[in-house]
Amino acid sequence: MLHYARPLARLVAELEKLPGIGPKSAQRMAFHFLRAPHADAERLAQAIMEVKEKIVFCRECFNFADQEVCDVCRSPKRDGTVICVVAEPRDLMAIERTAEFQGLYHVLQGVISPQEGIMPDMLKIKELLPRIQRHNTTEIIVATNPTVEGEATALYLVRLLKPLGIKVTRIAHGLPAGGDLDYADQATLISALQWRREM
Amino acid sequence: MRVARLALRDFRNYQTQEMRPGPGLNVLVGLNAQGKSNLLEAIYLLATTKSLRAGRDTEMIRSGAGQALVEAEIETEREGEVAMDVTLTPGDRKALRINGSRRQRVIELLGVLNAVFFGAIDLGVVCGEPTLRRRFMNLVISQMSPKYCFDLGAYKRVLEQRRGLLKELRDRPVADSGLEVWNDQLAHYGAPVVAKRREFAQELAPLAAEIHGRISGGREALEVRYMPNIRVADDAGRDGIAEAFQAQIERVQHEEIRRGATLVGPQRDDLRFAVSGSDARTYGSQGQQRTVVLSLKLAEFELLCRHVGEAPVMLLDDVMSDLDETRRRHLLEALHQRCQTFLTCTGVRRLPPDLLREAHIWRVTAGTIEPQSLDEALRHEADDAEEATVP
Ligand SMILES: Nc1ncnc2c1ncn2[C@@H]1O[C@H](COP(=O)(O)OP(=O)(O)OP(=O)(O)O)[C@@H](O)[C@H]1O
Ligand SMILES: [Mg+2]
Ligand SMILES: [Zn+2]
Numbered sequence: 069m070l071h072y073a074r075p076l077a078r079l080v081a082e083l084e085k086l087p088g089i090g091p092k093s094a095q096r097m098a099f100h101f102l103r104a105p106h107a108d109a110e111r112l113a114q115a116i117m118e119v120k121e122k123i124v125f126c127r128e129c130f131n132f133a134d135q136e137v138c139d140v141c142r143s144p145k146r147d148g149t150v151i152c153v154v155a156e157p158r159d160l161m162a163i164e165r166t167a168e169f170q171g172l173y174h175v176l177q178g179v180i181s182p183q184e185g186i187m188p189d190m191l192k193i194k195e196l197l198p199r200i201q202r203h204n205t206t207e208i209i210v211a212t213n214p215t216v217e218g219e220a221t222a223l224y225l226v227r228l229l230k231p232l233g234i235k236v237t238r239i240a241h242g243l244p245a246g247g248d249l250d251y252a253d254q255a256t257l258i259s260a261l262q263w264r265r266e267m
Numbered sequence: 268m269r270v271a272r273l274a275l276r277d278f279r280n281y282q283t284q285e286m287r288p289g290p291g292l293n294v295l296v297g298l299n300a301q302g303k304s305n306l307l308e309a310i311y312l313l314a315t316t317k318s319l320r321a322g323r324d325t326e327m328i329r330s331g332a333g334q335a336l337v338e339a340e341i342e343t344e345r346e347g348e349v350a351m352d353v354t355l356t357p358g359d360r361k362a363l364r365i366n367g368s369r370r371q372r373v374i375e376l377l378g379v380l381n382a383v384f385f386g387a388i389d390l391g392v393v394c395g396e397p398t399l400r401r402r403f404m405n406l407v408i409s410q411m412s413p414k415y416c417f418d419l420g421a422y423k424r425v426l427e428q429r430r431g432l433l434k435e436l437r438d439r440p441v442a443d444s445g446l447e448v449w450n451d452q453l454a455h456y457g458a459p460v461v462a463k464r465r466e467f468a469q470e471l472a473p474l475a476a477e478i479h480g481r482i483s484g485g486r487e488a489l490e491v492r493y494m495p496n497i498r499v500a501d502d503a504g505r506d507g508i509a510e511a512f513q514a515q516i517e518r519v520q521h522e523e524i525r526r527g528a529t530l531v532g533p534q535r536d537d538l539r540f541a542v543s544g545s546d547a548r549t550y551g552s553q554g555q556q557r558t559v560v561l562s563l564k565l566a567e568f569e570l571l572c573r574h575v576g577e578a579p580v581m582l583l584d585d586v587m588s589d590l591d592e593t594r595r596r597h598l599l600e601a602l603h604q605r606c607q608t609f610l611t612c613t614g615v616r617r618l619p620p621d622l623l624r625e626a627h628i629w630r631v632t633a634g635t636i637e638p639q640s641l642d643e644a645l646r647h648e649a650d651d652a653e654e655a656t657v658p
Contacts, residue, residue: 180445182432188445216424216452223448253371254413 076102128199130175130192132157140164140173148172148203153196153225154211155179155218163211171209174199179212179221188224200234207235214241214259268380268577269607270310271348272340277332278355279305280634289627291604294618295611296644297631298651303611306631307384307582309337310609312353314382314580315406316361316373324359333357341380344577349379374420377413381571385564386584392563393547393556397537404538407567408467411574415463422456426529429453434527450516453532458509460533461495467570468493468538475566479542482558482597487543489562496535554591561594565601578606587612595619614648615641 071077076098083094101109125131126138133139140146140160150171154160160173176191199205210225212218226236242260243252252260270288275281280302295303308319308327318327328335338352353373354362361373370376391399409416429449436444472491479489499511515531516523523530540547540559547559571579581602587595587610599622602608611631615623623641630639630647639647 180448181428182435182444182449183428184431185435187432187435187441188443189441216421216428216456220425220428220445220448220452223451224445227447254375254377255372255417258414258417 125177126175129160129173130177130195131160131173146170146172148199149205150207150209151196151199151203151205152209152211155213155221159211159213172199172203176212176221179215179217180224181217191221193225193228200229200232205234207237209237209239211239268341268343268575268580270339270380270580271342272338273306273309274336274338275306275309276336276338277329278309278335278337279327279329281305281309282329282634284634284636286629286636288607288609288629290607292599292608292610292622292626294615294623294626294628294644295609295631295636296613296615296628296639297611298613301631302634302636303631304386304584306636307386307584307609307611310339310380310382310580310582311384312337313339313341313351313376314380314410316353316376317406319384319386319388319584324355324361325357328355328357339380343379351376351379374413374416377409377416378411378575381410381575381579382582383564383568383571383579384582384584385560385586386582387586387589389560389564390556390589393540393551393559397535400538401534401536403563404464404467404536407570408463410571410579412463415460418456418459418463422453422460422533425449425452425456426532426534429529430527433523433529436524437527446520450513453516453529454509454512457497457512457532458505461497461499461508461512461536462505464533464536465493465495465501470573471563471566471570474569475562478565478569478601479558479562482562482594487555487558489547489559490539490541490544491563492539492541494537494539496531496533496537557590558594561590561598565598568602568606572605581606581608581610583608583610585611585613587617614651615644616648 072080079098079101080091080094083089083097084091086094089097122134123132124134124136126133126141127136128141129138131138131140135142147170151174152163152169152171153174153176154163155176155178157175160175163169163173174192174196176193178186178191180186180188180191200208208225208229210222212221222238229236240263241256242263243249243256249257269290272285272287274283274285276283295306297303304319311317311319312327318324320326334357335355336352339350341349341351343349349366351363351365353376356362363370363373363376365376365379388399392403405419409419432444432446432449435441436446468491475491476489479487497508497512497515499508503511512532519530540563542551542555542559545551547556551559568579568581583598586598590598595617596619599619603622610618612618615628628639628641628644630637630644
């Protein structure tokens with residue numbers, strides 16, 4: 069059987085380990101780097117190394133940061149009386165892009181999933197309590213995904229925070245704004261019906 | 268509703284095959300292992316997203332082929348013509364399109380085409396394990412209520428998560444495990460499942476009883492009863508069921524942790540069929556059990572007619588050889604001129620001649636389907652019989 073020259077085979081093998089990349093895409097990418105200018109390859113290699121060296125978790129909210137405290141937590145304009153709890157930094161980014169939310173965030177770094185061995189104490193949940201005290205937080209918005217695991221995590225937070233007299237809200241799930249009702253998938257429509265509001 | 272066109276590519280033993288079935292009775296005739304049931308399975312897949320056989324979805328892809336495609340034009344009274352297709356790819360992934368547009372989840376096909384399948388495995392609904400009866404309930408209710416399907420899916424997911432947690436708790440104490448949250452979720456998704464099943468049984472029971480009475484010439488009375496694992500009052504609403512569920516979980520909590528499994532809930536439900544007072548599963552004769560299955564299937568047909576507002580497609584797999592003259596007649600007459608039917612058999616001789624004359628006959632041979640006239644079919648069978656008698 070014919071093999072690629074060793075360095076090329078090694079690159080393909082490394083790329084294949086990336087999430088969502090199969091053997092075919094790995095090969096395509098490897099050939100791309102082979103053809104690309106030297107500088108391009110170097111920039112990518114450097115970017116990867118820089119992420120490894122410089123990115124840390126914000127000590128406050130556990131978002132990605134390049135300093136001890138992230139940009140959001142450092143900003144004097146943000147209002148700590150409302151904290152939005154998300155599962156992952158990418159969820160934070162998604163909400164942040166809307167430029168509609170002026171409060172602080174808290175990244176749990178996952179959702180409860182006993183099947184995968186993820187128990188509540190493995191998430192950044194207890195770290196939320198001192199923040200609530202410090203900022204005199206009155207509302208926690210839970211913005212986890214509308215999955216069974218996201219829902220369980222939200223319920224867990226409710227059980228934890230309600231007794232402390234904190235208002236806990238859940239982001240709505242329903243129809244996409246500006247969309248057509250008859251294009252919505254059934255799951256979305258069903259949940260939109262279930263979570264209807266009085267007008 | 269009916270299938271106006273069906274096209275298969277690399278599905279089971281079919282390479283490329285297309286057919287335009289007739290609106291009434293379609294008889295699929297052929298020797299064993301030629302692809303008759305496979306064709307029913309293709310239609311069943313479009314109706315339920317599921318294979319007819321146990322096993323993985325990828326097994327429906329023709330051996331050696333990369334992916335399978337089932338394509339159909341459905342004619343419905345409600346929505347006119349609907350084009351749908353399902354592509355099966357390795358890794359148990361299914362892709363769905365309806366009228367040319369991609370749908371995110373294959374589950375979205377539920378409700379477009381409704382079908383009732385009746386074959387040898389259905390005897391298990393009466394004689395077999397409770398899983399088969401739960402499967403029966405799930406398949407029928409899902410076709411009438413997509414919401415049920417979502418709740419059931421979420422419920423199963425919660426069950427898996429909860430099993431992970433209970434096992435963890437069995438092996439080591441966890442101070443703050445969040446078990447209450449999973450109890451809440453279990454009851455939250457389980458309660459509507461129980462409510463729907465109860466409603467289903469309540470509607471199915473009188474239909475099945477009436478049909479059974481007719482088939483048995485009024486000699487037997489069939490009673491269908493839902494046996495929920497969560498004991499609830501008959502008039503309990505969804506909240507009432509959820510409350511009862513919670514209470515029963517709490518009662519068995521210790522045992523659940525010891526065993527590492529969820530011990531109460533709809534995953535332990537059952538249906539009970541009693542013929543003139545005694546359990547058909549344990550006391551019924553084979554003939555009685557067959558009559559119960561037939562009554563159930565015809566009741567399922569009536570129920571879908573009522574809920575959907577038009578008749579589902581009937582898929583009858585090899586049932587004629589299992590039924591005697593009377594039951595055969597009851598089945599075909601109940602469906603006659605009311606729906607599109609696909610019926611598989613190895614020979615047409617046992618079918619009532621008057622129905623055969625109106626039917627479309629299709630000869631299925633090694634993954635090919637060809638229309639055949641009744642005369643041709645009968646001649647073919649005579650040849651087969653002759654061949655079989657050659658020493
Ligand atoms: N994935 C597959 N690829 C190729 N052939 C397959 C595949 N799955 C099943 N088959 C073949 O299909 C045939 C069975 O077809 P089917 O079950 O439709 O037979 P049938 O005509 O209903 O026969 P019977 O009268 O015995 O019920 C078998 O020969 C089997 O090997
Ligand atoms: Mg068969
Ligand atoms: Zn921060």
